[in-house]
Amino acid sequence: TPAAIRAVARDSxxxxxxxxxxxxxxxxxAAGGLEHDVVCSLVVDALHAAGWSLEADAAPVDRRSTERAEITxxxxxxxxxxxxxxANIIMGCPTIVATDERRFVMSVLNAVLGGGMSSRLFQEIREKRGLVYSTYSFASSYADAGYFGMYAGCTPSKVRQVLDLLGLELDKLAEGGISDDELRKAVGQLCGGIVLALEDTGSRMSRLGRAELVSGEYQDIDETLRLIKAVxxxxxxxxxxxxxxxxxxxxxxxxxEETETFGL
Structure with a gap:
């Protein structure tokens, strides 16, 4: 709340x-036109200036050995x-962690179900029925946890109908699978996005950092594309x-009202 934010003290x-x-x-x-030794020197100088005394054998805490988080x-x-x-709706559940071998399967699933204007959620709930302003699915994974979700924004009177359709589309995917055409389009969409991201230095930097934090191994683009195409x-x-x-x-x-059940 605003009051809680205003109550935060500088010392905290x-x-x-x-x-x-x-x-x-x-x-x-770091990524771009730089020299490794120069970057390291700048980092050390900045940390010293901030009052940190660096030990010769200092190393980051190993986050990769983290056990699966308990869902509370x-x-x-x-x-x-x-x-x-x-009305804003989120429907979701826990799912695979970032190091799971099925992470590229999840990427394809997400693309088919709610990854764009050609996705099932968008076509069925927005284009065909006109029930929502926006709808999509998403998946986020970390070293110790992961979650999958579906979002929809709609008129309050349509919430129950939209909730039913979100669940139905996921169930249909589980029961009937996806077509070869959907698979081909999803793989193409994902591979194209990865290649285009290489043009952005910030994306390259984030890719390096995530690899270091999650697995400790850097996977080159060709291998990533191969694994996506193998799904x-x-x-x-x-x-x-x-x-x-x-x-x-x-x-x-x-x-x-917080007691509303929407007939569920």
């Missing part, structure tokens, strides 16, 4: 910074009352079955 922010933003907690990546949230419906004209329709359906069978958490934000 400073304590948080000194506790977590420290040399043994940092991974620094609860599945089911959660309603958040807000005086807004549009099969059967693998996508098998992962969809896992998602469809998982307990779902649904959050609805809008002009509703």
């Amino acid at each position: 922010v400073w304590e948080h910074y000194r506790r977590y933003y420290r040399p043994d907690e940092l991974v620094i990546t 949230g609860t599945a089911g419906l959660h309603v958040v009352k807000r005086a807004v004209e549009q 099969t329709a059967q693998e996508v359906q098998e992962l969809a079955k896992e998602l469809a069978a998982a307990p779902r958490t649904v959050t609805v934000v809008g002009p509703f």
Whole structure:
């Protein structure tokens, strides 16, 4: 809340910074027209200037050996009352971690289900039925946890209908799988996006940092593209079955009482 933010004291922010933003907690990546030794020297100078005393054998904490995080949230419906004209819906569940071999299968699944204007969610719920302003799916994965979700923004009176359709599209993917044409388009979309991202220095930098944090191994572009192209329709359906069978958490934000059930 605004009151909670205003109550944050400078000393609390400073304590948080000194506790977590420290040399043994940092991974620094850089990309572009630079020299490695020069970058290292600049980093060391900056850390010294910030008051850190660097040990010769200092190294970042190994985050890659982290065990799977315990899920403490609860599945089911959660309603958040807000005086807004549009209802915002998220339906999701826990899924694979970043090092899972099926991460590229997840990318293809996400592209087919809700990764763009040709996706199933967009075509079925927005284009065909005109029930939502926006809808898409997403997947995020970390060293110790991952989650998959579907979003929709709609008129408050359409929430129940949209909730049913979000669940239905995931179930249809699990039961019927995807077509060869959908697989081909999704793979092309993903590969094209990766290649285009190479033109952005920031994307290259983020790719390096994520590789260091998550796996400790840098995977070149050719290998990444090969693994995406190797994904099969059967693998996508098998992962969809896992998602469809998982307990779902649904959050609805809008002009509703928190006791609203939407008939679920």
